[in-house]
Amino acid sequence: MKRSPRDLKRYTASERANHWVVAISFVLLALSGLAFFHPAFFPLTQLFGGGPWTRILHPYIGVVMALAFILMVIRFWRLNIMEARDRQWLKEAPQLVTKDHHVMPEQGKYNGGQKLLFWLLVASMLGLTVSGVLMWRAWWNLPIELVRASVVLHAVSAFALLGLILLHVYAAIWTRGTFRAMVYGTVNRAWAKYHHPLWYRKMTGEEK
Numbered sequence: 001m002k003r004s005p006r007d008l009k010r011y012t013a014s015e016r017a018n019h020w021v022v023a024i025s026f027v028l029l030a031l032s033g034l035a036f037f038h039p040a041f042f043p044l045t046q047l048f049g050g051g052p053w054t055r056i057l058h059p060y061i062g063v064v065m066a067l068a069f070i071l072m073v074i075r076f077w078r079l080n081i082m083e084a085r086d087r088q089w090l091k092e093a094p095q096l097v098t099k100d101h102h103v104m105p106e107q108g109k110y111n112g113g114q115k116l117l118f119w120l121l122v123a124s125m126l127g128l129t130v131s132g133v134l135m136w137r138a139w140w141n142l143p144i145e146l147v148r149a150s151v152v153l154h155a156v157s158a159f160a161l162l163g164l165i166l167l168h169v170y171a172a173i174w175t176r177g178t179f180r181a182m183v184y185g186t187v188n189r190a191w192a193k194y195h196h197p198l199w200y201r202k203m204t205g206e207e208k
């Protein structure tokens, strides 16, 4: 990965650390959660010291992910407010596959797809966290009907989040030059000019 002093800063070290705490907790939660979901995945409990330990650890890792995610939302929500050009981007998104990238409206730091994904992440994390807390019977015993409803909401939100993160990771890898933004904190100018021209001009002060 070639780096240059002319690269543009996209994330601070603390933003990146925050993101990776969320991402690592997510992977641990997905592995331990799947182990409870179906017997075929039960062997995954070996990664956490066996069944009882997996059962004990899963909700605490959930608390870490929820708190780190709340911090991330505080940092990023303003940058993900939908504007007219983002709605236009979403409308034209199918053309990304059939036509040239240049037919798409110019984008700021995040494109319409990234912004939509952000709000869907917020919704699924909310469902996951609230239902997780309600069914945490090591700490409180709520009415069984509520616990049962929470179990269903927890599974639905978990699968929604899994799907969204698969999409997020695929886009991060597939859009060449993006992954390094969350590793080194920088992107090269060609990447910025091509994918996020409005952000590029804001960062460099260059005219169109």
Ligand code: HEM
Binding pocket: 010, 019, 022, 023, 024, 026, 027, 069, 072, 076, 079, 080, 110, 114, 115, 118, 121, 165, 168, 169, 172, 178, 179, 180, 181, 182
């Ligand atoms: C598991 C592996 C993950 C990888 C490889 C990954 C990769 C990345 C990369 C490369 C970016 C920078 C995108 C850009 O600047 O255009 C990014 C941004 C971001 N990621 Fe992840 N990520 C992962 C997991 C997660 C998880 C689990 C969450 C939350 C549930 C998450 C939430 C975000 C958010 C909110 C941003 C900022 C973009 C925005 O605010 O719209 N990521 N990620």
